[in-house]
Amino acid sequence: MNGTVKEFRLVAEPVRREFAPGMVVNAWGYNGQTPGPTIEAVEGDRVRIFVKNALPEWTTVHWHGMRLPNGMDGVGGLTQPHIPVGKTGVYEFTFEESGTYMYHPHADEMVQMAMGLMGFVIVHPKDPNQYRADRDFAIMLHSWDIKPGTGTPNPATMLDFNMWTFNSRVFPGIDPMPVRLGDRVRMRFGNLSMTSHPIHLHGHHMVQTATDGGWITESAQTPMNTVNVPVGSTVTVEWVADRPGDWALHCHKAHHAMNAMAHDAPNMIGVAQGGDLQKRIANLLPEYMAMGAGGMAEMAEMQMPLPPNTLPMMTGNGPFGPIEMGGMFTVVKVRDGLAIGDYRDPGWYKHPAGTVMRLIDG
Amino acid sequence: MIAARFGVILVVTLALGGCAAPDPSGPFTDIANTASERLGGSEVRWARNGKDETAAQEAIARLLEAPLSEASAVRIALLNNQRLQAEYEEIGIAHADLVQAGLLENPSVSVDILAGNGAVSPAFSIVENVFGLLTMPARRTMASSTLDRTKYAVGAKILNTAAEVRSAYYKLVGDQQAADLFHQVVSATEAAADLAGRQVTAGNLNRRDQALQQAQYAESLVELARIEAQLAVDREGLNRLLGLYGEQIAWNLPDRLPDVAGAKPELEGLETLAIEHRLDLAGARADVQTATYALELGQQLRWLTALGLGVTIERDPGGSGAWLKGPKVEFSLPIFDLGTARITSLEAQQRKTGKLFVGLAVDVRSEVREAYLRLAAAQDAATFYRTKVLPLKQQIVAENQRLYNGMLVGVYDLLRSRQDQINSARDYIGTLKDYWIARSQMERALAGPLPIASADPPPKSP
Numbered sequence: 001m002n003g004t005v006k007e008f009r010l011v012a013e014p015v016r017r018e019f020a021p022g023m024v025v026n027a028w029g030y031n032g033q034t035p036g037p038t039i040e041a042v043e044g045d046r047v048r049i050f051v052k053n054a055l056p057e058w059t060t061v062h063w064h065g066m067r068l069p070n071g072m073d074g075v076g077g078l079t080q081p082h083i084p085v086g087k088t089g090v091y092e093f094t095f096e097e098s099g100t101y102m103y104h105p106h107a108d109e110m111v112q113m114a115m116g117l118m119g120f121v122i123v124h125p126k127d128p129n130q131y132r133a134d135r136d137f138a139i140m141l142h143s144w145d146i147k148p149g150t151g152t153p154n155p156a157t158m159l160d161f162n163m164w165t166f167n168s169r170v171f172p173g174i175d176p177m178p179v180r181l182g183d184r185v186r187m188r189f190g191n192l193s194m195t196s197h198p199i200h201l202h203g204h205h206m207v208q209t210a211t212d213g214g215w216i217t218e219s220a221q222t223p224m225n226t227v228n229v230p231v232g233s234t235v236t237v238e239w240v241a242d243r244p245g246d247w248a249l250h251c252h253k254a255h256h257a258m259n260a261m262a263h264d265a266p267n268m269i270g271v272a273q274g275g276d277l278q279k280r281i282a283n284l285l286p287e288y289m290a291m292g293a294g295g296m297a298e299m300a301e302m303q304m305p306l307p308p309n310t311l312p313m314m315t316g317n318g319p320f321g322p323i324e325m326g327g328m329f330t331v332v333k334v335r336d337g338l339a340i341g342d343y344r345d346p347g348w349y350k351h352p353a354g355t356v357m358r359l360i361d362g
Numbered sequence: 363m364i365a366a367r368f369g370v371i372l373v374v375t376l377a378l379g380g381c382a383a384p385d386p387s388g389p390f391t392d393i394a395n396t397a398s399e400r401l402g403g404s405e406v407r408w409a410r411n412g413k414d415e416t417a418a419q420e421a422i423a424r425l426l427e428a429p430l431s432e433a434s435a436v437r438i439a440l441l442n443n444q445r446l447q448a449e450y451e452e453i454g455i456a457h458a459d460l461v462q463a464g465l466l467e468n469p470s471v472s473v474d475i476l477a478g479n480g481a482v483s484p485a486f487s488i489v490e491n492v493f494g495l496l497t498m499p500a501r502r503t504m505a506s507s508t509l510d511r512t513k514y515a516v517g518a519k520i521l522n523t524a525a526e527v528r529s530a531y532y533k534l535v536g537d538q539q540a541a542d543l544f545h546q547v548v549s550a551t552e553a554a555a556d557l558a559g560r561q562v563t564a565g566n567l568n569r570r571d572q573a574l575q576q577a578q579y580a581e582s583l584v585e586l587a588r589i590e591a592q593l594a595v596d597r598e599g600l601n602r603l604l605g606l607y608g609e610q611i612a613w614n615l616p617d618r619l620p621d622v623a624g625a626k627p628e629l630e631g632l633e634t635l636a637i638e639h640r641l642d643l644a645g646a647r648a649d650v651q652t653a654t655y656a657l658e659l660g661q662q663l664r665w666l667t668a669l670g671l672g673v674t675i676e677r678d679p680g681g682s683g684a685w686l687k688g689p690k691v692e693f694s695l696p697i698f699d700l701g702t703a704r705i706t707s708l709e710a711q712q713r714k715t716g717k718l719f720v721g722l723a724v725d726v727r728s729e730v731r732e733a734y735l736r737l738a739a740a741q742d743a744a745t746f747y748r749t750k751v752l753p754l755k756q757q758i759v760a761e762n763q764r765l766y767n768g769m770l771v772g773v774y775d776l777l778r779s780r781q782d783q784i785n786s787a788r789d790y791i792g793t794l795k796d797y798w799i800a801r802s803q804m805e806r807a808l809a810g811p812l813p814i815a816s817a818d819p820p821p822k823s824p
């Protein structure tokens with residue numbers, strides 16, 4: 001606080017971001033991280049935000065979805081001069097409405113967002129009991145094109161992204177989301193990638209309670225299991241955690257719940273490659289193994305050497321075996337008896353006897 | 363006066379007439395030893411009878427039992443190349459000429475019947491023997507010089523044949539090794555075509571994409587056939603140089619070329635070495651001496667007669683490199699010709715031999731530099747391939763294998779990168795082959811082994 005003004009300091013700079021153990025990305029972010037720190041304040045707060053530019057080129061910050069004076073909107077050249085390298089830009093305005101917003105550059109926007117410059121602005125209602133939730137998660141969705149064996153996103157890519165992130169992390173590098181049984185859970189999603197993401201929650205019904213345009217009246221809220229998060233939007237959903245267990249939460253575009261893979265590799269499904277042919281190829285390439293004939297599940301089982309700084313396309317292990325996922329995938333862990341504010345991983349769910357699928361012969 | 367001279371001539375004739383058939387072993391051994399030493403000890407034998415021939419064939423049979431080495435190929439050629447053996451016979455011919463030059467012609471008697479005034483009076487003449495006696499030292503010197511030059515020519519032929527054998531040998535071993543590698547390229551294209559067929563069966567590939575793989579396989583088979591035909595041709599070239607036929611031609615080769623041997627040579631000193639060692643240059647030097655001698659002799663004997671001493675030093679226009687003619691001695695009676703033109707000719711011939719000598723020396727120096735450049739370039743290329751290109755190609759395959767493991771590239775890309783690696787290995791063998799051929803050429807240019815320091819020990823890989 002400075003007098004009656006809440007002050008925030010952002011430093012836009014190159015950062016090293018681990019997507020998951022085994023892969024570190026040369027990104028750009030704020031205050032050493034991507035997404036940048038979430039700016040939280042209360043409806044009606046006067047805020048002053050210092051943006052220091054430690055990037056190799058000029059930048060600005062646009063306060064995405066917020067209502068503010070035109071000169072604070074952050075569009076380089078249109079509503080303000082750019083913040084040159086080494087200088088600090090000062091934004092000052094009042095957070096007029098509670099809700100979920102984003103911030104990101106509006107200068108060389110394509111490159112700067114592709115490199116990871118983004119963050120949330122969360123404005124809480126003045127009345128803490130209004131729109132109250134027990135647990136509140138904010139998840140920024142993004143896509144990246146990082147060629148296997150490299151570490152720097154290619155900002156020129158428009159469609160062929162290969163890494164899909166929750167808060168610039170990929171499964172199995174994304175923390176589980178522990179939730180107390182009976183909690184009202186809020187999940188805020190922001191999407192600064194170039195495609196929409198239908199986020200699917202297992203085992204629960206949820207309702208969408210807000211967009212970045214404001215709160216949705218209760219009568220207009222529709223129940224859903226999957227909420228589509230459009231490009232350049234935030235979407236807020238809420239649900240009551242009434243089913244204990246380990247519940248998957250993921251984008252339902254299947255490729256978005258995968259790590260890097262080839263999309264133009266020959267299709268080997270159903271192609272017999274074994275026997276003599278396998279041997280002949282192995283004579284030329286001793287490490288060769290025929291793959292893909294039965295599907296790609298073997299990929300998750302075999303631990304073959306990959307290029308450096310490259311995650312397996314599908315990976316992760318659960319209590320019953322390989323989870324075979326990547327990208328936008330994590331686990332919501334609904335447990336009885338968690339303390340308020342305890343976000344530690346409670347481990348794998350212990351299923352009551354007779355409540356797990358069983359195998360029979362044939 | 364005449365009677366007295368006749369007596370002297372008779373004595374000389376009888377003394378020489380008692381000699382046995384000329385034996386050219388000595389002159390041959392001289393040059394054989396020189397050539398052998400220049401070839402690192404390879405035996406040079408001249409088969410002059412059935413016994414020699416049998417011994418040579420037995421030696422050849424033994425040499426052909428093991429895979430042919432550079433040394434054994436050279437040995438076989440020296441024993442068995444009939445054109446080389448024919449060249450050895452030149453020594454026999456030149457030596458016989460030398461012996462002949464030491465003999466006086468059998469006295470010829472001419473009888474003239476002079477008729478006049480009703481009377482007939484015969485007159486006897488032995489005049490020619492006088493000239494024969496007077497010119498015998500000159501003829502012997504000339505014939506000896508011919509023998510010398512024949513020896514040098516034979517020596518040069520031996521060394522050149524050895525260089526040709528070495529070049530042909532390394533070309534064949536290198537091409538054979540590259541051909542063996544090409545079989546792996548064929549395996550790769552065959553596997554890709556096979557996979558494509560299986561993809562079609564599974565409904566995963568269209569006919570066009572299958573045909574692309576099949577076409578690559580078919581083309582690699584055509585290329586293999588072309589390579590193998592060329593190998594057979596090269597093999598025949600070596601068979602001819604080694605003089606082999608019939609059952610002898612079933613010889614084997616080692617699987618691979620030796621690596622680059624030794625440190626990179628220095629050019630310094632090589633030209634001088636070649637000038638000292640080249641046998642064709644020694645022959646040209648002998649020609650200069652002969653022509654100089656002929657000129658001096660011509661000048662001394664000018665008062666007596668127009669004694670013609672000539673040197674013919676023309677090469678065989680057929681390209682064999684052999685000397686067609688040697689020095690010659692001519693006589694003529696000083697009736698119309700008082701020898702002035704003859705002396706002018708001898709002077710010109712003397713200058714000519716000198717110019718040819720210098721010209722050849724200039725060529726020899728240039729040949730050494732050229733051989734050096736080829737050798738150094740081939741050695742650099744081979745070393746660069748071995749230390750830089752091949753490890754990179756290997757790394758590309760290894761990285762592709764990792765990408766394949768992650769399903770980040772397909773099997774066709776993986777096979778193609780392996781093919782590419784094999785083709786680079788074939789290119790490397792090509793540079794290694796160039797290196798060994800260049801070494802053979804260098805040794806030909808130097809008329810002897812290339813002085814070479816041993817290589818630095820290769821750096822330990824990390």
Ligand SMILES: [Cu+2]
Binds near residue numbers: 164197198251252253
């Ligand atoms: Cu998605």
